Amino acid sequence: MGEFELIRNFFAAAPCAQGGEGVALGIGDDCALLAIPTGEQLAISTDTLVAGVHFADPCDPFLLGQRSLAVAVSDLAAMGATPIAFTLALTLPTVTTDWLQAYARGLSLMAQSCRVALVGGDTTRGPLSMTMTVFGRVPNGLALTRSGAQPGDLLCVGGELGNGAGALPLVLGERTAEPAIADPLLAHYWSPQPQLALGQALRGKATAALDISDGLLADCGHIALASKVAVQVECDRLPLSSALVAFLGKAGAQNAALSGGDDYVLAFTLPSVELPPLLAEGWPIHVVGRIVAGQGVTLLDSDGQDITPQTRGYQHFRESP
Amino acid sequence: MGEFELIRNFFAAAPCAQGGEGVALGIGDDCALLAIPTGEQLAISTDTLVAGVHFADPCDPFLLGQRSLAVAVSDLAAMGATPIAFTLALTLPTVTTDWLQAYARGLSLMAQSCRVALVGGDTTRGPLSMTMTVFGRVPNGLALTRSGAQPGDLLCVGGELGNGAGALPLVLGERTAEPAIADPLLAHYWSPQPQLALGQALRGKATAALDISDGLLADCGHIALASKVAVQVECDRLPLSSALVAFLGKAGAQNAALSGGDDYVLAFTLPSVELPPLLAEGWPIHVVGRIVAGQGVTLLDSDGQDITPQTRGYQHFRESP
Structure with missing residues (x-):
């Protein structure tokens, strides 16, 4: 089967490649064309997942399809953007119809959930990996960046933290757990739900925002650096799921929340006056610390003592991958 | 070295990541932000290059940096778009400072030549590959698609065809040639020049366009399919460089032009009334055939005899890679 047939069969025909608001021209030409409404900017993010680095190989292609898109769309949520479209660059060692069909099904399910249309990409032979580039729109001046956090x-x-990292030993087959524990953790890992509505609700309110992919402490470090402030995280305020605490114990669950990564939950800074109306609207917001003058990230226990660990969050280029 | 330092050091500091017209927010946040002028659409294209499939491994990282971006930007030229920005998803087996610096230098040189700014991406550990996603802008309704070719x-x-394919045995070390032959072929292979100005000049004039990446015959097949017409290519009209003919002989040069791929020269269809003013403006346009009613692609010799080969152009998923 040729490259062109492959792309046409499995992706151009997928539900996620049909139509899409703002898509002027989809798959099949040299470029896709998007129409951006006047007064709005285009938000762009790119994520690569490599087999054996970011996911186990082999793994379920349906779940991988869901997860690979969700991880990328989460960056749009973090900017307060409304999703429009995405491209998929897929590199495969072999062409397997069953694999592609299942992957495309998972991809389409997440795409429909996020209201984002597949508009192009590339399919090549090589070691299994995929790069998603996602596109959204956000009103001029209202994008949520990392650089506006203020002392106070x-x-x-x-939402709850640590579930993605907690699921990892289950995903890798290193541990097992009863369904009441394993199911919610695995669901979070394989099908994280980008917090798009929350991101849009925070436009004009949050002073800084990002999605937690490297662990709360490492990601707060990004806000601290970009905003030139210090971030204080209060360990006892971390929202933890009962499944995670049952699986890892309280200390293990806290560690997963602080340093584990793979949460794809929004972290953001908010002037205190903005909090009550957002809570009244029912948004799932948990206060886990505050911003002060200074630099860096500090972890505090319930007595206000500094218990900052030396970890710096998940690093793809760490010494022992 | 951590992932974040890696990206910051080698790409955020690269000349190509500084500023850029239409770039509202560059590298360093969850998303980049682009401003698209009112009355224009956004053009998007994605290309992946895999080591051992699309380029020899090892190969010169400076040349690879140039080529990997040029190949992607060529799709913007094919739409008549004006480049704005690009993202780079780079997967590397190891982090080597010398390699990254040389790659970033090649990338920056091509980016400056194409006036395109690096606005984000991802850097991961894994088998060497890179995915470029490029962004351009084009006035509403003036993008050059593949679907408007008309009989007549x-x-x-x-420009000249076949140089990229002709260079391949030199690139792979399978053959050698004297500098007068090797240098122009290798220059075309490693540093193809996207025909951006020509693409923009063809807005509102060409009825269909694409850039030749799979060989003229295979790419004309895309126009024939999308436009529901037949394409006749006249073999004796193909523009061939003297270096290519000296290296491969006339028949070999014609074959490289027809089926070789890697040209990144525009192919387009033009009502005959549009040709004289474009030639008068000095554009390097060569007429190589015509559009007739029907379907598919036919190759004709100087007597008008059908000599269509059975090849279908370069396929990444061909049987013997």
Whole structure:
């Protein structure tokens, strides 16, 4: 089967490649064309997942399809952007119809959930990896960046932390757990839900935002650096799922939340006056610390003592991958 | 060295990552932000290059930096788009400072030549490959697609064909040649010049266009399919460089031009009335055939005899890679 047939069969025909608001020209030409409404900017993010580095190989292609897109779209949520479209650059060692069909099904399910259309890409032979580039739109001046946090702001997160990292030993087959514990953790790992509505609700309110992919401490370090402030995280305020605490114990769950990565939950800074109306609207916001003058990230226990660990979050280029 | 330092040191500091017209927010946040002028659409294209499939491994990282970006930007030329920005998803087996510096130098040189700014990306550990996603802008309704060719149009190309394919045995070390032959072929292979100005000049004039990446015959097949017409290519009209003919002989040079790929020269269809003013403006346009009613691609000799070969152009997923 030729490259062109491959792309046409499995992706151009996938539900996620049909139509899409803002898509003027989809798959099949040299470029796709997007229409960006007047008064809005285009938000772009790129993520690569490599077999054996970012996911186990082999793994379920349906779940991989879901997860690979969700991870990329989460960056749009972190900017407060409304998703429009994405491209997929897929590198495969062999062409296997069953694999491609299952991958395309997972991809399409997540694409429909996020209202994002596949508009192009490239398919090549090589070691299994995929690069997603996602596109969204956001009103001029309202994108949520990492650089606006101010001393006095609250540090908030949009949901429970640590579930993605907690799932990893289950994903890798290193541990097992009863379904009541394993199922919610694995669901979070394989099908993280980008917090798009929350990101859009934070436009004009949050002073800084990002999605947690490297662990709360490492990602707060990005806000501290970009905003030229210090971030204080209060360990006892971390929202932890009962499944995670049952699986790892409280200390293990806290460690997963602080340093584990793979959460794809929003972390953001908020002037305290903005919090009550957002809570009244029902947004799942947890205050986990605050912003002060200074630099870096500090972890505090319930007595306000500094218990900052030496870890710096997950690094793809760490010494022992 | 951590992933973040790696990206910051070698790419955020590269000349190509500084500023850029239309770039509202560059490297360093969850997303980049682009401003698209009112009345224009965004053009997007993605290309992946895999070591051992699309380029020899090892190869010169400076040359690879140039070529990897040029190949992607060529798709913007094919749409008549004006380049704005690009993202780079780079997967590396090891982090080597010398390699990265040389790659970034080649990338920056091509980026400056094409006036395109690096606005983001991802850097991961894994088998060497790179995915470029490029962004351009084009006035509403003036993008050059593949689907508008009409019977009676001329089939044209924007320059000599076959040089990229002709260079391949030199690149792979399978053959050698004297500098007068090798240098121009290798220059075309490693540093193809996207025909951006020509693409923009063809807006509102060409009825269909693409850039030749799979060989003239295979790429004309894309126009024939999308436009629902037949394309006739006249073998004796193919523009061939003297270096290519000296290296491969006339028949070999014609074969490289027809089926070799890697040209990144524009092929387009033009109502005959549009040709004289474009030639008068000095554009390097060669008429190589014409569009007729029907379907598919036919190769004709100087007597008008059908000599269509059975090849279908370069396929990444061909049987013997």
